[in-house]
Amino acid sequence: QSDVAGDLANILLTEEEISAKLDELAAKIDADYAGQDLLLVGVLKGAVMAMADLARRLHHPVQMDWMAVSSYGSGTKSSGVVRILKDLDADLTGRNVLIVEDIIDSGLTLSWLVANLRSRGPASVEIATMLRKPDAAKVEVDVRYVGFDIPNEFVVGYGLDYAEKYRNLPFVGTLAPHVYS
Numbered sequence: 001q002s003d004v005a006g007d008l009a010n011i012l013l014t015e016e017e018i019s020a021k022l023d024e025l026a027a028k029i030d031a032d033y034a035g036q037d038l039l040l041v042g043v044l045k046g047a048v049m050a051m052a053d054l055a056r057r058l059h060h061p062v063q064m065d066w067m068a069v070s071s072y073g074s075g076t077k078s079s080g081v082v083r084i085l086k087d088l089d090a091d092l093t094g095r096n097v098l099i100v101e102d103i104i105d106s107g108l109t110l111s112w113l114v115a116n117l118r119s120r121g122p123a124s125v126e127i128a129t130m131l132r133k134p135d136a137a138k139v140e141v142d143v144r145y146v147g148f149d150i151p152n153e154f155v156v157g158y159g160l161d162y163a164e165k166y167r168n169l170p171f172v173g174t175l176a177p178h179v180y181s
């Protein structure tokens with residue numbers, strides 16, 4: 001097996017750009033939630049990198065919990081039908097919840113998730129996402145913290161996968177055509 005870097009066509013966001021953006025987002029979150037309870041909810045598996053890197057930049061004493069959902073079924077397009085594969089351990093009653101995601105693509109996963117978490121009686125539910133594709137939106141999702149708006153291209157790295165690969169790349173890029181064939 002050759003180095004995964006050979007599978008990339010173009011680097012969209014470097015490790016340094018991602019790091020600088022995380023510093024910015026963490027400072028905003030610290031300021032916005034000062035003196036308040038905060039529970040970070042990471043969405044497995046894509047959000048693992050964003051969650052780990054964001055959480056360790058916060059000075060705020062947060063708790064971290066995880067959900068796993070499946071939205072794609074057997075196809076490759078998001079259907080809006082979301083299934084909970086792993087639910088939260090935490091009770092959300094009266095909590096300030098901040099969902100941490102790697103990317104908002106169609107918005108279907110998050111719009112479902114926000115509604116689901118809001119039904120559990122939290123004090124608030126907000127979203128922090130590293131990436132967003134405005135041109136791919138099928139539903140509008142109200143996002144409080146966005147890292148980068150990116151073009152409607154298939155990207156991998158920094159948690160994002162293609163067939164479960166490339167999540168561990170520390171940067172975000174597009175795949176070379178030969179990977180798909």
Ligand code: PRP
Nearest residue numbers: 044045046078103104105106107108109
């Ligand atoms: C990806 C991504 C987001 C979601 C965004 O997750 O991590 O969670 O899709 O797509 P949407 O806005 O069109 O709903 P995926 O379902 O591939 O699972 P994964 O995080 O385990 O890769």
Ligand code: MN
Nearest residue numbers: 043044045046
């Ligand atoms: Mn995901």
Ligand code: MG
Nearest residue numbers: 046160161162
């Ligand atoms: Mg995926």
